[in-house]
Amino acid sequence: xxxxPRNQPKVAALIEKGAIIPNPLTVDIGDEVTLEHISxxxxxxxxxxxxxxxxxxxxxxxxxxxxxxxxxxxxxxxxRVELKGGYFRQSVFLAGSNVGSGxxxxxxxxxxxxxxxxxxxxxxxxxxxxxxxxxxxxNFCDCLMAGGTxxxxxxxxxxxxIHFNFxxxxxKATASLFGDVPRGAMLNQPPIFLGGQGGAVGPLxxxxxxxxxxxxxxxxxxxxxxxxxxxxxxxxxxxxYTPLLYPHLxxxxxNNVYYLANLLALEQWYVHVRNRFxxxxxxxxxLCQGALKVLKQAKDERTxxxxxxxxxxxxxxxxxxxxxxxxxxxxxxxxxLLASFSRESTEQYGAESRNRFxxRLFADGAxxxxxxxxxxxxxxxxxxxxxxxWLETFIDAVCRNxxxxxxxxxLFDDDQDE
Numbered sequence: 458x459x460x461x462p463r464n465q466p467k468v469a470a471l472i473e474k475g476a477i478i479p480n481p482l483t484v485d486i487g488d489e490v491t492l493e494h495i496s497x498x499x500x501x502x503x504x505x506x507x508x509x510x511x512x513x514x515x516x517x518x519x520x521x522x523x524x525x526x527x528x529x530x531x532x533x534x535x536x537r538v539e540l541k542g543g544y545f546r547q548s549v550f551l552a553g554s555n556v557g558s559g560x561x562x563x564x565x566x567x568x569x570x571x572x573x574x575x576x577x578x579x580x581x582x583x584x585x586x587x588x589x590x591x592x593x594x595x596n597f598c599d600c601l602m603a604g605g606t607x608x609x610x611x612x613x614x615x616x617x618x619i620h621f622n623f624x625x626x627x628x629k630a631t632a633s634l635f636g637d638v639p640r641g642a643m644l645n646q647p648p649i650f651l652g653g654q655g656g657a658v659g660p661l662x663x664x665x666x667x668x669x670x671x672x673x674x675x676x677x678x679x680x681x682x683x684x685x686x687x688x689x690x691x692x693x694x695x696x697x698y699t700p701l702l703y704p705h706l707x708x709x710x711x712n713n714v715y716y717l718a719n720l721l722a723l724e725q726w727y728v729h730v731r732n733r734f735x736x737x738x739x740x741x742x743x744l745c746q747g748a749l750k751v752l753k754q755a756k757d758e759r760t761x762x763x764x765x766x767x768x769x770x771x772x773x774x775x776x777x778x779x780x781x782x783x784x785x786x787x788x789x790x791x792x793x794l795l796a797s798f799s800r801e802s803t804e805q806y807g808a809e810s811r812n813r814f815x816x817r818l819f820a821d822g823a824x825x826x827x828x829x830x831x832x833x834x835x836x837x838x839x840x841x842x843x844x845x846x847w848l849e850t851f852i853d854a855v856c857r858n859x860x861x862x863x864x865x866x867x868l869f870d871d872d873q874d875e
Contacts, residue, residue, distance in 0.1 A: 467492060471502070480504040496739055503527075514743045516552075524558035524576075533747035535570075536738065547754075548580075549747045552738075557593070565754035570830060571608055575616070582632070582758055584723070584751075586641050587830060592616035592653060599758075600633040600657075601719065603641025604665050605648035606834065612636070615653025615671060622659050626701050628769060630713050630762040631659030638719040639848035640665065642726050643841045644833050647683065655688075660712035678712070701773040706783055709766070711868050717759050717798050718855035722848045724752045724800065729815060734829040760795045767791035786865050794862040797855070807850035814843040 467486045472478055474497040484502055487509035498517030502508075505526030508515075513529060518537035521527045525542025534540070535551040542558025548566035556562065559577035567584045574580075574591040579598065585591075586603035588611035595614055599622040604612035612635070622631045640646050649663060652671030657663075661675055666683035669675060673688035703709065727748050735741035770788035774780040787794075796802070817840045824832050836844070860868040 464488065471495060471500070475499070477501040484508075494740060494743065498739070510547075512547075512747070514740050514747070516739050516744075533740075533744050535744055542576075547751075549744065549751050551744065551748075563598075565751050565758065567748055567751045573608075582755055584720075584755065586612075586636070587644060588612065588648075590614070592618070596620065598622050599629070599631055599659060600635060601638075601716070601723075602649065603636035603638070604646050606644060606646075610648055612648040612650070614651045615655065617654045618651055619656040620659060621656055625698075626703075626769065628762060628765045630709060630759075630766045632713065632716045632759055632762075633657055633659040633661045633663070634712075634716055634719060635663045636665050637662075638722045638726065639845045639852065642723070642730075642833075642848060643836070643844055644830060645841060660709060660716065662712060662715065678708075699776050701769055701776050703766070703769075703773055703784070706781065706787070707866050707868070710763075710787065710863070710866060713759060713763050714794075714856055714859045714868060715852070717756060718852040718859075720752055720756050720759065721798060721800070721803055721855055722851050724749065724756075725811070725851060726848065727752065729811060730818065731829070733819065734824060734832075737824075756798060760798060764791060764795060767794075783863075783866055786863055790862050794859055797858040797862055802858070803851070803855055806854035807847050810843065810847035810850045814840070814847045817843060 464486045468478060468481045468484050470492055472481060478484055483504040485507040489511040490508055490513055491511065494513065495515040496517040500515055500517065501520045503522035506522040507528040509529065510531030512531040514533040516534060516536045519534045520539045523539065523541045527540050527542055528544045529540065530546045532545050532547065533549045537553045538550045539555035541556060543556065543560030545562045547564035548562050551569045553570055554568040554572040556574045556578065557576035560574065561579045563581035565582045566580045569585060570587040572585045572587065572589050575593040577594045578591050579596045581598040583597055584601040588605040588608055589602050590611050590613045591597060592614060593616045595616065596619045597614060598620060600620050602612055620633060623629055624631060635649050636646065647666035649665060650668045652669050652673060654671055655669060655673045657675040662678045662680050664680050664682040667679060668685050670687040673686060675688055679686055727745060732745045735745040738744065767787050770784040774784050856869050
């Protein structure tokens with residue numbers, strides 16, 4: 458009987474490169490893993506870890522499994538990332554981000570610099586801007602969160618928080634924005650605080666600087682900034698339930714369109730800004746490609762969920778005593794709506810604003826990768842405003858194009874009730 462561990466030569470090769478592997482016989486590395494994409498600079502892999510996937514990248518200073526075994530599958534780990542225990546799949550972790558034990562991070566997650574999560578956190582289709590902190594026992598799938606300026610002044614999600622992302626109708630068109638991309642990308646916004654033992658029913662939007670009291674369940678939009686929000690418990694209610702009614706269809710579509718527009722704006726940020734900084738990092742081109750892949754997966758997921766809503770409209774109209782003509786319009790023009798989110802059709806939105814910002818940002822040529830946060834935060838106020846203006850112009854154009862596909866909805870018409 459052959460009791461040699463699988464891929465012992467690969468483990469030995471990593472040790473020879475300089476990796477710290479205290480108990481190499483307990484480490485499993487898949488045949489498809491490319492050792493050239495694992496750094497020779499201070500990588501530590503503790504006992505029981507498993508590394509799989511042809512797209513896996515591990516930069517210098519990474520520590521895997523310090524608290525419990527770690528399994529990674531097609532993940533890209535930037536410098537000094539720490540995954541302390543759990544399962545991680547098809548996601549990207551940028552410099553200094555760390556996740557505690559008991560985690561389950563599934564596909565299409567992007568954790569930017571210095572994001573931190575405590576134990577037993579579940580993420581999927583989640584995008585977290587620099588400095589965001591998640592407590593313990595959290596389910597925070599299908600959302601984007603920004604805000605904060607450093608590790609002491611950060612957006613935070615309290616322990617035992619849930620983003621409710623699955624409806625009784627099963628459509629999952631429920632992604633929520635906590636902050637936004639145009640302002641969040643400048644790393645100069647006040648943090649958002651979501652109190653523990655609380656939750657948010659997606660899809661919703663929440664402004665910067667908002668503090669949500671512990672135990673609150675958010676069920677609506679709070680786009681204004683710097684609010685204290687206390688959402689009390691609901692009274693007992695029992696009424697007849699009819700599936701697929703979609704009583705707030707306009708708000709659902711509008712929030713999904715705005716979320717998609719923010720995803721596309723973040724994609725533009727990576728294409729035109731972040732790639733320049735990441736290129737100077739070890740495996741930086743691969744990290745940038747991985748982040749763009751995550752954003753494409755996120756966009757595909759959101760358009761897929763919108764399409765399901767549109768496909769539900771015929772049954773919704775049959776279930777409704779007073780059929781809403783908006784439902785018929787959504788069903789008929791869904792393909793036109795979804796086509797408005799293609800990268801090809803949106804690439805030149807806000808190009809003039811973009812070029813003005815890029816000319817100021819890169820006036821002195823390339824900037825070292827480790828200076829990304831310092832560079833963005835030290836921009837003169839008028840330059841940061843140019844960046845925000847570019848991304849807001851881009852998002853406005855995406856939203857207008859989507860609104861034109863559904864003219865009767867009056868999307869983003871502030872004079873119309875939701």
